[in-house]
Amino acid sequence: MGLMLRSPQQTLLRAVEEAAAHLYVWALKDIPQDLRDALAGALDRETSTPGRRVLETILRNVEVADAERNLVCQDTGIPVYYCRVGDGFPLHPARIHEALRAGTERATIEHPLRSNTVHTLTRQNTGHNVGHRVPIVHWDFVAGWEGLDVKCVPKGSGSENMSFLKMCVPADGVAGIKRFVLESIVDAGGKPCPPGIVGVGIGGSADYAMHLAKEAIARPVGTRNPDPEVAKLEQELFELLNETGIGPMGLGGDVTVLQVHVEHADTHMTLNPVAVNYQCWAARRATAHVRPDGSVEYDREA
Numbered sequence: 331m332g333l334m335l336r337s338p339q340q341t342l343l344r345a346v347e348e349a350a351a352h353l354y355v356w357a358l359k360d361i362p363q364d365l366r367d368a369l370a371g372a373l374d375r376e377t378s379t380p381g382r383r384v385l386e387t388i389l390r391n392v393e394v395a396d397a398e399r400n401l402v403c404q405d406t407g408i409p410v411y412y413c414r415v416g417d418g419f420p421l422h423p424a425r426i427h428e429a430l431r432a433g434t435e436r437a438t439i440e441h442p443l444r445s446n447t448v449h450t451l452t453r454q455n456t457g458h459n460v461g462h463r464v465p466i467v468h469w470d471f472v473a474g475w476e477g478l479d480v481k482c483v484p485k486g487s488g489s490e491n492m493s494f495l496k497m498c499v500p501a502d503g504v505a506g507i508k509r510f511v512l513e514s515i516v517d518a519g520g521k522p523c524p525p526g527i528v529g530v531g532i533g534g535s536a537d538y539a540m541h542l543a544k545e546a547i548a549r550p551v552g553t554r555n556p557d558p559e560v561a562k563l564e565q566e567l568f569e570l571l572n573e574t575g576i577g578p579m580g581l582g583g584d585v586t587v588l589q590v591h592v593e594h595a596d597t598h599m600t601l602n603p604v605a606v607n608y609q610c611w612a613a614r615r616a617t618a619h620v621r622p623d624g625s626v627e628y629d630r631e632a
């Protein structure tokens with residue numbers, strides 16, 4: 331029998347598929363340390379009895395998931411991947427996309443995971459968490475680099491349903507941005523499984539602001555935007571939203587959000603878009619760094 335040799339392209343394709351399959355399951359089971367610390371910090375800060383009970387239950391839930399190597403929440407979310415592709419990475423993004431799709435499907439079948447993906451109109455399940463334009467893949471291209479970073483962020487529907495966009499006018503200024511974020515979080519109440527991370531996207535265009543809000547929730551918890559003006563807004567919103575008294579799971583308390591992350595883009599002189607994307611307490615994310623030779627390093631903290 332002849333020896334089956336894989337071409338470097340096939341090896342890489344396989345490595346990305348494996349990485350996607352591993353990331354999806356891993357993200358669902360093993361939440362990052364920064365999130366664990368934020369949840370423990372929330373319990374330290376919380377003074378209300380129902381709020382403390384909720385946080386204790388969440389932390390116990392995480393412990394049980396660790397001990398039993400099980401999912402932290404039954405909602406396996408909609409699979410979302412963020413790819414940073416170096417211009418020297420030897421696999422074309424079309425092939426990377428193919429591998430992410432195959433990996434998602436494999437993880438869903440092999441684990442097995444609950445398949446959430448349906449046709450939007452017929453509501454027919456498309457099977458295995460893949461479908462038309464699912465998984466959702468975002469791209470960033472990096473000049474002068476040979477690597478590929480894949481971050482998997484399975485997004486629960488309870489929190490994704492609490493996504494809001496407003497085209498403020500420039501005269502609304504920063505106060506208008508804050509007001510809209512505050513109104514959004516008050517309207518959302520306990521529905522997005524608080525306390526979580528509020529992602530805010532400002533600037534760009536309507537679609538890009540929402541993209542930025544989503545990107546914001548995928549950052550390590552508590553990191554601050556490098557722009558000092560934006561970082562100041564993050565801190566002010568963090569304090570403001572925790573004054574609402576919504577509390578853990580909306581039962582009242584001091585901790586309504588674990589963090590607020592803001593991402594921004596410059597915009598048109600007559601635009602002031604603001605998007606809010608909520609991430610629940612189960613803020614799952616996991617990253618793989620793939621090298622051109624197909625070796626993969628997994629990273630829970632990126």
Ligand code: SF4
Binds near residue numbers: 485489610
């Ligand atoms: S919003 Fe998050 S914590 Fe709530 S059910 Fe969905 S995935 Fe689970």
